[in-house]
Amino acid sequence: MTNSLKYPKSGSNSSPPLLQNYGELLQQLHKVPDTDNAQAHNDHGIAVPPVLAPAECQLPLIDLSPYTRGSNRSLILEGEELERQACAANICRASSQWGFFQVVNHGINHELLWRMRREQARLFEAPFETKANSGLLNNSYRWGTPSATCPAQFSWSEAFHIPLTKISDAACYGDYISLREVMMELAAAMSKLARMLVGILAERMGHQKGAFDSMCEESTCFLRLNRYPACPVLSHDTFGLVPHTDSNFLTILSQDQVGGLHLLKDSQWVAVKPNQEALIVNIGDLLQAWSNDVYKSVEHKVMTNEKMERYSIAYFLCPSYESLIGNCREPSVYRKFTFGEYRHQVQEDVKSTGRKVGLPHFRLQQTLAS
């Protein structure tokens, strides 16, 4: 029995060399025992403890049609207003109890989402060298986790992480110019949806609908195209994306049918059941801080899949770096900080400790254990 990991036979020159570069780091997870006891082994000869999948949950499902149907009419009837109020109440309840929900009738054309998926698959099929070194999409390609010193800090994935300001720039696309129009359309649609949702969340806390609109800026908002290649290293601790909270106001996520997104609910990890009709929405750190912990930025992660690759697209709504993130009411739980300060702190923590600390850095008083 050998302890060496083998790359999947079907691999082409498009896959990033995750195993070659990080295989040794991941070996820490798999010490093959001396004696052949009851330990299971995967197809690659690696000893694995049984992986127990957590319970699969249905995220709260919210129908946005009260907001998206007939939206070009300026007059809203009383019945429609009541429907909107009920919908807004559901959004706020899910944002405080789960930090996550899914939306249907969201106003984003399904055909557009399918076109994007096709283009995304074609993009990731490009040779690794092209993705990494040809300046594609503003040089925004990332893979693996260069700063990881242990498996718990490592993400088995590749991604393009593109600021909205670069999406219309034809020079970013090289041979992938057909992606430009789809990216532009999707970014505009997701931006509209994200701004509508934060407007609803602000209004329910007694603030102006447009409270966040003026703070949000194209240069800091981004689209992230994720690909999680099938992963031969099967264990509890190989992540497609390590556990984290999002450092923004709000994220909109379109995922394929494979599954693998898990989130913390009442201190337990639960797996999100994929729904191809819906988009997933999650609250980021900045909305949690602004709402004084009413809305929750919840930890989530992507687990690897031994057999199937997985794709997702995430839109991150962020303010400009100078924006001051205050609180919606006093007494405030967090000190005021700018988004620039927050990003800087996250990067410093990741650099020095390998992990993000996030909001606890900005809490005014630590909660005392009773």
Ligand SMILES: C=C1C[C@]23C[C@@]1(O)CC[C@H]2[C@@]12CC[C@H](O)[C@@](C)(C(=O)O1)[C@H]2[C@@H]3C(=O)O
């Ligand atoms: C190492 C990290 C960077 C990251 C936060 C994290 O601890 C783990 C995930 C990273 C990620 C991935 C998606 C987004 O691009 C991002 C902004 C986020 O919210 O989580 C980044 C984080 C980051 O760079 O702040």
Ligand SMILES: O=C(O)CCC(=O)C(=O)O
């Ligand atoms: O791919 C997913 O399902 C989640 C992606 C994510 O959490 C992120 O990009 O921040």
Ligand SMILES: [Fe+2]
């Ligand atoms: Fe995330």
